[in-house]
Amino acid sequence: xxxxxxxxxxxxxxxxxxxxxxxxxxxxxxLLRDIKDNGIxxxxxxxxxxxxxxxxxxxxxxxxxxxTEQLNSLKSLHTHINSVIEYLEKVVDGRxxxxxQILYNLQDIFNLLPNLNIEDVVRSFSVxxxxxxxxxxxxxxxxxxxxxHNLINNKLTNRDAELKEEKDEADKEKEKEKGKASTSAKxxxxxxxxxxxxxxxxxxx
Numbered sequence: 001x002x003x004x005x006x007x008x009x010x011x012x013x014x015x016x017x018x019x020x021x022x023x024x025x026x027x028x029x030x031l032l033r034d035i036k037d038n039g040i041x042x043x044x045x046x047x048x049x050x051x052x053x054x055x056x057x058x059x060x061x062x063x064x065x066x067x068t069e070q071l072n073s074l075k076s077l078h079t080h081i082n083s084v085i086e087y088l089e090k091v092v093d094g095r096x097x098x099x100x101q102i103l104y105n106l107q108d109i110f111n112l113l114p115n116l117n118i119e120d121v122v123r124s125f126s127v128x129x130x131x132x133x134x135x136x137x138x139x140x141x142x143x144x145x146x147x148x149h150n151l152i153n154n155k156l157t158n159r160d161a162e163l164k165e166e167k168d169e170a171d172k173e174k175e176k177e178k179g180k181a182s183t184s185a186k187x188x189x190x191x192x193x194x195x196x197x198x199x200x201x202x203x204x205x
Contacts, residue, residue, distance in 0.1 A: 033065055084106065087102070
């Protein structure tokens with residue numbers, strides 16, 4: 001410096017905040033839903049303090065996530081359809097003026113709806129539904145067969161264990177009987193030996 005003091009550098013704390021648009025928040029939510037590790041949850045300090053996102057809990061499976069998203073989509077569709085119906089009723093009753101742009105958009109939506117009365121479309125839906133139901137049916141059959149197989153294996157294992165226990169008990173009883181028989185034979189032999197000894201002593205006298 002010009003006054004002769006030593007030049008120093010310091011860090012100052014600047015107030016800051018992180019914000020995001022609605023589209024960015026939706027993107028963050030979709031990224032958090034794609035987390036595969038069920039044991040790792042997004043840090044509330046790093047994400048949820050800045051974004052009003054819902055998936056603060058550990059990630060769930062893809063199936064439950066897809067089902068939840070479809071359910072929310074159907075609820076949103078139901079709400080929008082009710083809004084359209086309410087608007088059209090108010091227009092018919094004269095409580096709201098006719099907005100041709102809205103009517104054009106509704107007409108475009110109706111024109112984009114598929115015609116489900118066509119035989120080919122009905123057949124396609126039936127074939128697709130039957131294929132899905134067949135997959136579910138085969139899965140149920142396979143699960144039942146595997147469960148029965150495991151049950152039979154369990155029963156066979158228990159039976160073999162019981163037979164082994166019975167065989168061990170029979171072997172132990174046989175060993176005990178052999179031990180008793182050998183003990184009695186030794187006692188008889190000792191008695192005979194004592195008897196012979198006494199007879200010999202008597203003969204010598």
